[in-house]
Amino acid sequence: xxxxxxxxxxxxxxxxxxxxxxxxxxxxxxxxxxxxxxxxxxxxxxxxxxxxxxxxxxxxxxxxxxxxxxxxxxxxxxxxxxxxxxxxxxxxxxxxxxxxxxxxxxxxxxxxxxxxxxxxxxxxxxxxxxxxxxxxxxxxxxxxxxxxxxxxxxxxxxxxxxxxxxxxxxxxxxxxxxxxxxxxxxxxxxxxxxxxxxxxxxxxxxxxxxxxxxxxxxxxxxxxxxxxxxxxxxxxxxxxxxxx
Amino acid sequence: xxxxxxxxxxxxxxxxxxxxxxxxxxxxxxxxxxxxxxxxxxxxxxxxxxxxxxxxxxxxxxxxxxxxxxxxxxxxxxxxxxxxxxxxxxxxxxxxxxxxxxxxxxxxxxxxxxxxxxxxxxxxxxxxxxxxxxxxxxxxxxxxxxxxxxxxxxxxxxxxxxxxxxxxxxxxxxxxxxxxxxxxxxxxxxxxxxxxxxxxxxxxxxxxxxxxxxxxxxxxxxxxxxxxxxxxxxxxxxxxxxxx
Numbered sequence: 377x378x379x380x381x382x383x384x385x386x387x388x389x390x391x392x393x394x395x396x397x398x399x400x401x402x403x404x405x406x407x408x409x410x411x412x413x414x415x416x417x418x419x420x421x422x423x424x425x426x427x428x429x430x431x432x433x434x435x436x437x438x439x440x441x442x443x444x445x446x447x448x449x450x451x452x453x454x455x456x457x458x459x460x461x462x463x464x465x466x467x468x469x470x471x472x473x474x475x476x477x478x479x480x481x482x483x484x485x486x487x488x489x490x491x492x493x494x495x496x497x498x499x500x501x502x503x504x505x506x507x508x509x510x511x512x513x514x515x516x517x518x519x520x521x522x523x524x525x526x527x528x529x530x531x532x533x534x535x536x537x538x539x540x541x542x543x544x545x546x547x548x549x550x551x552x553x554x555x556x557x558x559x560x561x562x563x564x565x566x567x568x569x570x571x572x573x574x575x576x577x578x579x580x581x582x583x584x585x586x587x588x589x590x591x592x593x594x595x596x597x598x599x600x601x602x603x604x605x606x607x608x609x610x611x612x613x614x615x616x617x618x619x620x
Numbered sequence: 621x622x623x624x625x626x627x628x629x630x631x632x633x634x635x636x637x638x639x640x641x642x643x644x645x646x647x648x649x650x651x652x653x654x655x656x657x658x659x660x661x662x663x664x665x666x667x668x669x670x671x672x673x674x675x676x677x678x679x680x681x682x683x684x685x686x687x688x689x690x691x692x693x694x695x696x697x698x699x700x701x702x703x704x705x706x707x708x709x710x711x712x713x714x715x716x717x718x719x720x721x722x723x724x725x726x727x728x729x730x731x732x733x734x735x736x737x738x739x740x741x742x743x744x745x746x747x748x749x750x751x752x753x754x755x756x757x758x759x760x761x762x763x764x765x766x767x768x769x770x771x772x773x774x775x776x777x778x779x780x781x782x783x784x785x786x787x788x789x790x791x792x793x794x795x796x797x798x799x800x801x802x803x804x805x806x807x808x809x810x811x812x813x814x815x816x817x818x819x820x821x822x823x824x825x826x827x828x829x830x831x832x833x834x835x836x837x838x839x840x841x842x843x844x845x846x847x848x849x850x851x852x853x854x855x856x857x858x859x860x861x862x863x864x
Contacts (some may be wrong), residue, residue, distance in 0.1 A: 549838050552809050555799045560824045565796045575819050578840045594793050599843070 377465050381456070385465075390439040390620040396462045397430055404432035407581060410571060410600070411497050411545040412436035413616045414583040420444045421492040426479045426528055427451070431459035433495050434472045436620065443493070446472045448487050449479045480527050482562050483534035494542045496533040498524055500550075525550060526557050533561035538589040548582045564590040569597040574605065621709050627702070629709075634683040634864040640706045641674055648676035650846070650857075651825060653848065654815060655741050655789040656680035657860045658827040664688045665736040668779050670723045670772055671695070675703035677739050678716045687737070690716045690729050693723045724771050727778035738776040739787045742768055745796075769794060770801050777805035784835040792823045808834040813841040818849065 379385070382400045387393075397403045398409035412433055417423065421443040428448035437443060455475035461599035465470045477485055525546070532542040542563050546554055548570060558565050563586035568569070580613045601610045609617075623629070626644045631637075632750040641647045648715050656677055661667065665687040669677045672692035681687060694700035700715075700720035707716045721729055769790070786807050790798055792814060807830035816824035823843070845854045 439639045442625075483704075511761075548840050551812075551840075552799050552803065552836060552838050555796050556803055559796065559800055572843070576842055576845075581784075592796060594796050596792050598820055598822045599816070 378461065380458075386447065388439065388620060390436070393435050393439050393466055394433060394462070395430055395432060396458050396465065398458065404430050406602070407545045408432045408497050409436065409616060410544060410581065410583060411495060411620070412440065414545075414569065414585070415440075415493065415495055415543040416585075417441065417443055417493045417541070421448070422490065423493040423495065424449065424482070424486060424491050424532075424562070426482065426494060426496040426531055427498050428459055428474065429455055429497075431462045431474060433497060435462070435466065435468075437495070438468060438472060439516075439620065442471070447482075447491075448472060448474050449477055449486075450474060451476070451478050453612075456609050479531045482531050486535060488534055489537055491535045492537060492540050494535050494540070496528050496532065496542075496544045498528045498544070498546065500547050525553050526560075527562045529554075529557040529563060533563055533588065536588045540588050542586045542588070544581055544586075546583050546584070548579045548605055551582060554582075554584065554598060558584075558586050563588050564591060565594055567595050567597060569600055571600045571602065573601075574603045575601055622705065624702075632679060632683065632864060634680070637679050637683050637710055638706070639674055639676060639679060640702050640709065642702065648674050649679065650811075651779050651789045652741050653675045653680065653860060653864065654825065654827060654844070655739060655787060656684060657863070658789070658813065658829070659684075659737065659739055659787040660829075661685065661687055661737045666734065667737040667739065668693065668726070668730060668735050668776075670726065670738060670775055671742050672703055673699060673741070675706045675716070675728075677741060679706070679710065679712075682712060682716060683864065686715070688715075691726075692716060692718050692828045693721055693726050693730075694718060695720070695722050700826040707733070715834075717762070723775045730779060732778055733781055735779045735780060736784050737787070738779050738784070740776065741789050742772045744791055761786075769797050770804075771807045773798075773801040773807060777807055777832065780832045784832050786830045786832070790826055790828070792826045795826060798826075798828065802828075802830050804836060807832050807836050808836055809838055810834060811839050811841060813844055814848060818847045819845055820851070828840050 382398050383396055384395055386395050422441045423446045425448045428450045431448055434446040434448045453476050456474050463469055491546040565586045567585040569583040572579045573582035602613055604610050627640055627643050629638050667687045669692045672694045675692055678692045679689040697720050700718050700806055704718040715841045739740055809828055809830045811829040813827040815825035816823045848854050848855055
């Protein structure tokens, strides 16, 4: 297996799956693990992951319960190529396909309204602008972040069947924009789970499931706490990681 | 002071304020106390309370920090009359006025776009339908509850100055509808606080502050827990009640 500078192979401790990551930029985080854990689907589902990065979400979904297929979309050529090598390494090319395309046009390659599940752990800041910290240029980044949420949601709408599910992880301070966009694109928010760093602290992540064309009825789940007071992971977080 | 059958006078333990309540139907709850605690305003503010019921919110706002005036709107004649007697009893007729009008037409009596603050602890089920438990007729009540949120939000928009604040308490499962309506009527959600019955449990109330015409930027506050594991109130709830 070819590895480039700064790349390493990590064992996911899940059904023998391994992942290539780049120490300088493209390592998956807890967001991806929580999103994969939050995502529910049937065995024969056709799935799409928008902005797949290392390909972590498709791998985790595959390890959790084999869907029929996962189309993974990644805009940046180098990252898409790295994710493709991960799929090859895991001998999953028959099931997981990496597409080096823009998620805004994903439906032109992947087909419209034919998928059961779309997942996304989108960049919380705009891709391709070169701005690492959104606070460096607040007004530009704020504007472009808004575009990104709309792009992702619109793309999910284009890809999903009626009744299909869209799972996303994002930041709670974008909740209003997220909800507005989901409603705009007929993806009705059905389940929200807030992730809090610890008891008593405001949430810093939100997991949201929407169903295309569903009737309004939101359910909030019990909060997920990441750390105990002593700074170690909560039992629930340990369970999520150990069930990887 | 005239009292009718089933009425009683309760001491709010706040600057000598007292309130008339009806044991059979119209007693204020923790929702009102939390909303009044959550509401912030300047001394010279002109306020409106939509769906005031017993008049508890105006009394608590008055006790907290004297606003210039509070117009309190109540549709149901008997409750409005009871609230008026409470205002008289407290010698606050100069500052708090009870209006027995429909909140949908409140701006025609109270004037458009001239208020700094609007508060509302709206019925979570539709007023005037005779349905006490919304589960008794789910589809009708669900539909009419949606109307009610839009009515309240639209009325707040009609009453508020640009830059004025709208404070509401509601149920978290209506979050999506609330956010959609607030955006529709140019009341930008700025602060949300979820109220959880206890640590680890999903929220059962939400407090939301919106500002008319403001730019998007949502802040979530740390969660508010009502009960400790032993079933007694948390220190924060005790503090809120003791600062009444």
